[in-house]
Amino acid sequence: MQLRALTIGVDVLDVDLAAGVERDGEALPIDDLRAAFAERALLRFGGQKLSGEQQVAFVARFGPLLAERRLWGYVSNVRDDGIVREGALLFHSDFAFTRGPVQAISLHAIEIPASGAPTVFADARRAAALLPMDLRARLEGRRVLNAYDFHAPGDQPMRLSTIRPGSPYFEHPILAPHPRTGVEVVMANLMHSDSIVGLPAAESDALLRDLFAVLYDESNVMQYDWSVGDLVLWDNITVQHGRPDFAVDEPRTLQRVVLGDYTPGELVANLEQLLADRPGTPR
Numbered sequence: 001m002q003l004r005a006l007t008i009g010v011d012v013l014d015v016d017l018a019a020g021v022e023r024d025g026e027a028l029p030i031d032d033l034r035a036a037f038a039e040r041a042l043l044r045f046g047g048q049k050l051s052g053e054q055q056v057a058f059v060a061r062f063g064p065l066l067a068e069r070r071l072w073g074y075v076s077n078v079r080d081d082g083i084v085r086e087g088a089l090l091f092h093s094d095f096a097f098t099r100g101p102v103q104a105i106s107l108h109a110i111e112i113p114a115s116g117a118p119t120v121f122a123d124a125r126r127a128a129a130l131l132p133m134d135l136r137a138r139l140e141g142r143r144v145l146n147a148y149d150f151h152a153p154g155d156q157p158m159r160l161s162t163i164r165p166g167s168p169y170f171e172h173p174i175l176a177p178h179p180r181t182g183v184e185v186v187m188a189n190l191m192h193s194d195s196i197v198g199l200p201a202a203e204s205d206a207l208l209r210d211l212f213a214v215l216y217d218e219s220n221v222m223q224y225d226w227s228v229g230d231l232v233l234w235d236n237i238t239v240q241h242g243r244p245d246f247a248v249d250e251p252r253t254l255q256r257v258v259l260g261d262y263t264p265g266e267l268v269a270n271l272e273q274l275l276a277d278r279p280g281t282p283r
Contacts, residue, residue, distance in 0.1 A: 001029045007222035008121045008239060009042025017048050017231065021057045030061055037062060038181060041238040045231045050108055052255060059106045059233060059257040066260035076253040088155040088245040091122050091216060092191035093236050097148040097168050098267040104259040106233040109226045113250035118225045122240045124186040127215040128175055135210055143171045146192035150274045160194045168268045171197055178237055186215055189240050
């Protein structure tokens with residue numbers, strides 16, 4: 001196994017994940033992979049070909065599996081069971097609007113448009129470490145209110161004043177220790193964060209703009225251009241993700257496996273009601 005640094009995370013070379021799964025892990029340097037994941041928060045494997053069951057077996061070595069509909073699903077614009085089928089997505093961490101954001105996400109590229117349909121990542125751990133002292137002083141001790149409307153487009157910020165009644169929201173410390181590593185991360189994001197609790201709207205908006213200028217600075221963001229066979233596993237709390245818009249006349253299918261402590265239904269008690277008019281699994 002070789003590791004090659006990416007802007008965020010590492011490229012893992014000379015590893016056959018399918019062989020490792022079929023041989024019950026003996027072909028995988030799993031301890032080294034876990035250490036790399038803990039340190040760099042994103043692992044990329046090229047040239048893989050895994051079934052849903054095989055991807056589940058590999059990802060399960062990094063934490064508790066979370067069943068959304070089942071243990072694997074698809075981000076796809078062509079499959080009948082595909083979710084998040086089209087459109088841009090602002091930077092976010094899945095389920096940051098609840099008490100228990102998803103631990104980690106793995107996507108495996110099955111079909112990729114020739115015209116491209118990248119994912120973009122931002123490092124919430126590095127951003128926390130790079131905050132200017134004056135900005136940190138303004139943020140410390142503050143909480144952010146994150147909200148989500150399962151019917152709203154993902155290319156617009158969520159606002160508590162406009163989301164549907166009963167939509168979930170939750171307050172997190174803006175700067176918080178990662179629940180597993182203890183390293184400080186930014187818990188605000190461009191899609192979900194409505195406001196900073198206790199501040200007037202204008203002051204809250206200005207402070208979030210200053211924070212996002214650091215978090216989404218080009219030096220802290222990586223655009224990832226998928227190739228068929230790629231598998232990426234990232235820490236959903238350390239690394240935020242999003243995507244630009246893309247053409248829908250070509251198939252885009254990514255096989256998805258998630259790690260987490262709670263199911264969507266456990267986090268959002270009225271989930272079925274909220275999804276009644278919208279097909280797909282929540283993001």
